[in-house]
Amino acid sequence: MNREIVSHLVAGYPTLEGSFEVAKGLIDGKGYALEIQIPFSDPSADGPTIEVACSQSLKLGFKVDMGFELIKRVKLYSPETPIYLMSYASIVFTNGVENFVKKAKLYGVEGLIIPDLTVGADEGLYELGKKYDVNIIPVLVTSVPKNRVDEILRNSSSDWVYIALRGGITGSYTEITKDNLDFLDYVKGYNKHVMAGFGIQSKEQIDVLDKHVDASVVGSYFVKKTKELFDKKMDLSKGISQVISDLRE
Amino acid sequence: MKKYNNFFGRFGGRYVAEVLREPLRELEDAYKKYIVDTDFIDELNKFAKDFIGRPTPLLFAENSTNQIGGGQIYIKLEGLANTGAHKINNAVGQALLAKRMGKTRVIAETGAGQHGVATAAACARLGLECVIYMGAEDIRRQHPNVYWMELYGAKVVSVESGSKTLKDAVNEALRDWSGSFNNTHYIIGSALGPSPYPDMVREFQSVIGREVKEQAKDLDIAVMVACVGGGSNAIGFFEPFLEMNTPRLVGVEAGGKGSGLGENAIRMTDSGKDGIVQGYKSKFLIDSDGQLSETHSISAGLDYPGIGPQLANLGEIGRVEFTSINDNEALEALKFFARNEGVIFAMESSHAGAAAIKIAKGLPKNRAIIVNMSGRGDKDIFISAKALDEKPWKEFLMEESK
Numbered sequence: 312m313n314r315e316i317v318s319h320l321v322a323g324y325p326t327l328e329g330s331f332e333v334a335k336g337l338i339d340g341k342g343y344a345l346e347i348q349i350p351f352s353d354p355s356a357d358g359p360t361i362e363v364a365c366s367q368s369l370k371l372g373f374k375v376d377m378g379f380e381l382i383k384r385v386k387l388y389s390p391e392t393p394i395y396l397m398s399y400a401s402i403v404f405t406n407g408v409e410n411f412v413k414k415a416k417l418y419g420v421e422g423l424i425i426p427d428l429t430v431g432a433d434e435g436l437y438e439l440g441k442k443y444d445v446n447i448i449p450v451l452v453t454s455v456p457k458n459r460v461d462e463i464l465r466n467s468s469s470d471w472v473y474i475a476l477r478g479g480i481t482g483s484y485t486e487i488t489k490d491n492l493d494f495l496d497y498v499k500g501y502n503k504h505v506m507a508g509f510g511i512q513s514k515e516q517i518d519v520l521d522k523h524v525d526a527s528v529v530g531s532y533f534v535k536k537t538k539e540l541f542d543k544k545m546d547l548s549k550g551i552s553q554v555i556s557d558l559r560e
Numbered sequence: 561m562k563k564y565n566n567f568f569g570r571f572g573g574r575y576v577a578e579v580l581r582e583p584l585r586e587l588e589d590a591y592k593k594y595i596v597d598t599d600f601i602d603e604l605n606k607f608a609k610d611f612i613g614r615p616t617p618l619l620f621a622e623n624s625t626n627q628i629g630g631g632q633i634y635i636k637l638e639g640l641a642n643t644g645a646h647k648i649n650n651a652v653g654q655a656l657l658a659k660r661m662g663k664t665r666v667i668a669e670t671g672a673g674q675h676g677v678a679t680a681a682a683c684a685r686l687g688l689e690c691v692i693y694m695g696a697e698d699i700r701r702q703h704p705n706v707y708w709m710e711l712y713g714a715k716v717v718s719v720e721s722g723s724k725t726l727k728d729a730v731n732e733a734l735r736d737w738s739g740s741f742n743n744t745h746y747i748i749g750s751a752l753g754p755s756p757y758p759d760m761v762r763e764f765q766s767v768i769g770r771e772v773k774e775q776a777k778d779l780d781i782a783v784m785v786a787c788v789g790g791g792s793n794a795i796g797f798f799e800p801f802l803e804m805n806t807p808r809l810v811g812v813e814a815g816g817k818g819s820g821l822g823e824n825a826i827r828m829t830d831s832g833k834d835g836i837v838q839g840y841k842s843k844f845l846i847d848s849d850g851q852l853s854e855t856h857s858i859s860a861g862l863d864y865p866g867i868g869p870q871l872a873n874l875g876e877i878g879r880v881e882f883t884s885i886n887d888n889e890a891l892e893a894l895k896f897f898a899r900n901e902g903v904i905f906a907m908e909s910s911h912a913g914a915a916a917i918k919i920a921k922g923l924p925k926n927r928a929i930i931v932n933m934s935g936r937g938d939k940d941i942f943i944s945a946k947a948l949d950e951k952p953w954k955e956f957l958m959e960e961s962k
Contacts, residue, residue, distance in 0.1 A: 405850030426577040479739025
């Protein structure tokens with residue numbers, strides 16, 4: 312049992328400093344890696360928890376450059392923790408795809424997760440990932456036909472694949488079915504590391520996933536806990552560290 | 561015009577998460593199959609005639625023409641279509657397509673409410689379950705349409721996220737669809753979004769332009785004018801003329817209440833930037849990071865930061881010219897046509913009406929300018945009455961609420 316967790320946070324939420332505290336907590340609680348989301352004004356793949364966090368961060372004046380500065384600080388705090396940067400096509404495209412990938416490399420980002428830039432409609436993102444040695448992590452979902460899975464994985468030089476365990480949006484609870492697990496095993500057959508998420512918020516779900524993935528992705532659950540701690544004016548890094556430790560027990 | 565393009569110059573495409581690729585592929589296959597299928601076209605035409613009330617009239621605005629003293633103004637009365645706007649053409653087309661695809665549930669986004677009303681009506685007629693996403697701010701501005709949608713049996717979901725307007729309703733509908741596509745079709749209301757939507761919506765709306773071409777065959781058309789939010793009425797109105805050099809085609813954007821970012825919805829001049837948002841590449845009002853800007857217009861239907869990819873391309877290559885009309889000019893045009901012609905333009909269409917008045921002045925008397933009245937103004941009573949007749953209107957509302 313590895314019980315590895317890729318934990319998620321929204322840059323600039325609940326505040327810029329607060330998001331650094333959350334990152335520290337997730338690292339201190341032995342999260343395997345951090346997925347740092349650069350907020351976008353219209354995150355159509357995200358559920359209400361993350362959507363509200365993104366819009367709160369933007370209201371406080373968040374800019375993409377602040378996200379990179381946050382990554383720099385987190386890397387200084389824990390150089391060995393892999394950081395995956397998650398955002399949307401609009402952010403990457405407007406900042407210049409090549410410029411964005413180069414910058415990610417420069418700041419020590421292990422991989423980019425951009426769900427709405429997919430193989431064949433990616434504005435050159437996958438090729439630029441190869442050029443600059445940044446993993447462009449495909450986001451698959453269990454309803455994707457096998458021939459498309461093959462096409463994606465053949466085109467991807469990424470060590471990792473992200474699998475969303477259902478359609479719909481982040482946050483609401485996911486029942487993990489046999490079909491989910493079969494799909495995870497199929498992708499693992501490609502000799503890829505698999506991280507899987509969407510609606511993971513309990514130890515039981517992580518137990519079920521554990522044999523079939525390299526890491527479970529927990530997102531909205533941490534964002535929700537962040538809000539609770541912040542509203543109660545509690546220590547964010549201590550509180551979040553405890554939350555992730557409890558999940559990994 | 562090819563029926564399927566995917567890209568228009570550098571605009572268009574399909575930038576969606578993997579989860580939506582399959583339903584979009586399925587939709588593309590169905591669209592390509594049925595748009596040339598005789599049975600489907602016959603069924604659509606029968607609906608157009610019996611249910612929508614097509615063809616809609618082309619009215620010579622004689623009093624307005626005489627008063628202005630320039631070119632002859634004609635008004636395509638698309639607002640006389642069932643449910644009061646052009647939106648019904650596309651809603652019926654896509655609802656019929658959904659039926660053929662075996663879908664039992666339909667979802668849609670709506671801004672002004674006209675697309676929601678049209679979709680709800682089409683679903684009622686075809687026995688499809690219907691859910692409409694509408695921004696809370698738009699619900700406040702366009703409350704009468706909420707009643708109509710519910711009367712047709714649709715469920716109206718108030719969207720409280722973001723700016724609580726059309727773009728947020730689109731996000732919410734996309735969220736629904738990515739978890740429900742097995743039994744659900746998403747009827748996008750404008751000629752935008754990931755392919756095949758821009759092509760499909762244009763095709764269903766091109767009935768407007770085809771009728772105009774027939775109705776105006778004896779006229780010397782100098783200019784055609786339509787308002788542009790997402791642009792479905794404009795692209796449908798212009799479609800049969802796109803590959804000719806004439807007439808001039810003019811798209812009118814919302815000038816709102818000023819020139820600052822957030823005060824209008826002008827995408828096709830200096831403020832609009834190339835972007836990829838909500839599944840397609842086009843011109844958007846975005847900041848230097850790619851965040852969508854807030855927009856403003858007195859008309860909910862023009863209050864959107866993006867524009868259909870084909871219109872963005874037509875603007876770039878110069879086939880469609882763009883201009884803008886501010887809130888006050890639109891209100892003045894509303895009054896002008898009501899008093900002179902006995903027709904009440906929707907707030908959106910009033911922008912086209914205002915531009916037509918300006919352009920007509922510079923035209924010779926023997927030439928025609930055709931303006932698309934894409935919708936009727938009944939739905940805007942809470943906006944126009946407040947703006948034009950504030951005191952008595954407020955007194956009436958106070959009395960009514962007792």
